[in-house]
Amino acid sequence: MRTIKVELGEGAREDRSYDIVVDRGLLDRIGGAMRDMGFSGRCTLITNPTVGALYSGRVLESLKAGGLQPVVIEVPDGEEYKTLAEVSKVYDRLIEERMERGSAIVALGGGVVGDMAGFVAATFLRGVPFIQVPTTLLAQVDSSVGGKTGVNHPLGKNLIGAFYQPRAVFIDPDVLETLEERELKAGLAEVIKYGVIWDEAFFSFLEENSKALAGRGGDEIVTAIERSCSIKAEVVSRDERESGLRCILNFGHTFGHAIEALTGYTRFKHGEAVSVGMVMAAALSVSLGLTPERTMLRIRDLLVDMGLPVEAPGIDGQDLVETMRLDKKVRAGAIRFVLVEEIGSVVVREVEEERIKASFALLSACSGG
Ligand SMILES: NC(=O)c1ccc[n+]([C@@H]2O[C@H](COP(=O)([O-])OP(=O)(O)OC[C@H]3O[C@@H](n4cnc5c(N)ncnc54)[C@H](O)[C@@H]3O)[C@@H](O)[C@H]2O)c1
Structure with a gap:
């Protein structure tokens, strides 16, 4: 069993720190762990029919x-x-069930269930205790950690939400056995992202074990989850509300979000779009002279080894730039990117549109197009 602490809050009075626990078979020990944390009485398990049928029992x-x-x-x-x-509808049920302020909400599922349940926990009775039990790789290494909760609006994804930290995150890697292969790989894109933004040694570990990980691995996947969570925990501890450092977690995401939007959120899973986006961000870094071409090739090769897409054929460069300009994270017209200097180290830069378009030529040269 491995426990990773997310350190949050100043001093004992406002200590919102919590543990991420990673262990095989942990699903069967969540109740005991919650009792040890002081929980008793009624609680709500929020899940969906797919995950519920497999694990809610x-x-x-x-x-x-x-x-x-x-x-x-x-x-x-x-x-x-x-x-x-x-x-x-969830609020209606909680009110019917007469849930109280001390009644915890436990989210069992992927990022969708976690984001919704977290938002319910943040807002019902002005906040009730929240526990995350993530069941997709993406949720285990990314969405369950860090306190971003919310829902989509017809005009955009994740536009309504709150920062609300869980009291604990319980990760059982064994649940990945039932996850569809494409979902697993989409999660691996985020795992690779942590290597690029933070830890060259971890990136090398992923390179050495890419086949085992893509085949969902044995202990390799557990190591990958643990290391990813510790990197996210470290970043979130230093910048909980994304006023600076935390934005490095968006490496590949500015391009990725635009690719998702341009393809109507149907062709690519989020992690797949991020995979393509990381290669584009690396190409932009090369074309700006921030990193040698071999950095981009290393990132691309690892993504290919994991079975992830590295190009989005049919997407027009001009449309991509225009879509990025409309992204909610774009400030005052300038497009900000997380760019790579070397594996394990990134910087944030605002880049002019012409420079972005110039980097597409490098990409098509590399893919032989
Ligand atoms: N809060 C954050 O910081 C953050 C970060 C990244 C992404 N997100 C959000 O996460 C969501 C995507 O999450 P996701 O990729 O987990 O998708 P998801 O929650 O839709 O899960 C993918 C599919 O896998 C199924 N599933 C889940 N666990 C399973 C298991 N163990 N076995 C079999 N099937 C299983 C689900 O029912 C679903 O059909 C998006 O809404 C995104 O906005 C949030």
Whole structure:
């Protein structure tokens, strides 16, 4: 078992630090862990029908064995249901069940369930305790850690939300066995991102073990989850509200979000779009003279080894730039990017549109196009 601490809050009075626990078979011990944290009485397990059918039975047993009295609320499976309308139905159920301020909400599922349940926990009765039990690789290494919660708005993704930290994150790597291969790989894109932005040794580990990881690995996947969580924990501890350092977690995401938007959020999974976006960000870094071409090739080769896409054929460069300009993270017309200097080290820069377009030529040269 490995425990990673997310250090948050100044001094003992405002200590919002919490543990991320990673262990095989942990699903069966969540109730005991919550009892040890001081939880008792009623709680709500929020999941969806897919994950619920696979795992809610075990989690419910464990919660009961820990002395808790759980109620299950299911939200529909799918990004299209990450809405205020669905959240509102959850509030209705919580009120009907007469849940109170001390009644914890436990999120069992991928990033969609975690983001929605977290937003419910942040807002119901002005905030109730929140526990994350992430079940996709993306949720285990990214969305469950760091306190970003929220839902989509018809005009854009994740536009409604709150920073609200969980009290604990319980990660059972064994649940990845039932995850679809494409979902696993989409999570691996975020794992690779941590190597690029923070830790060259970790990146080398991923290179050496790419085949095992893409085949969902044995202990390699557990190491990858642990290291990814510790890097995210470190970044979030230093900059909880994304006023500076935390934005490096968006490496590949400015391009990635635009690719997702231009393809109607259907052709690429988020992690796949980020995979293409990381190669584009690396090409931009090369074309600005920040890093040699071999850095970009190393990133691209690892993504290819993991079975991830590294190009988005059919997307027009001009459309991509225009879509990035509309992104909510673009300030005063200038497009900001996280760019790589070397594996393990990135910088944030504003880049003129002409320079971005110039970098596309480098990409097509590398792909032989
Ligand atoms: N809060 C954050 O910091 C943050 C960060 C990144 C992404 N996100 C959000 O995360 C969401 C994407 O999350 P995701 O990629 O986990 O997608 P998801 O939650 O839609 O899960 C993908 C699919 O896998 C299924 N599933 C989940 N666990 C499973 C398991 N163990 N076995 C079999 N099937 C399983 C789900 O039911 C779903 O059909 C997006 O809404 C995105 O905005 C949030």
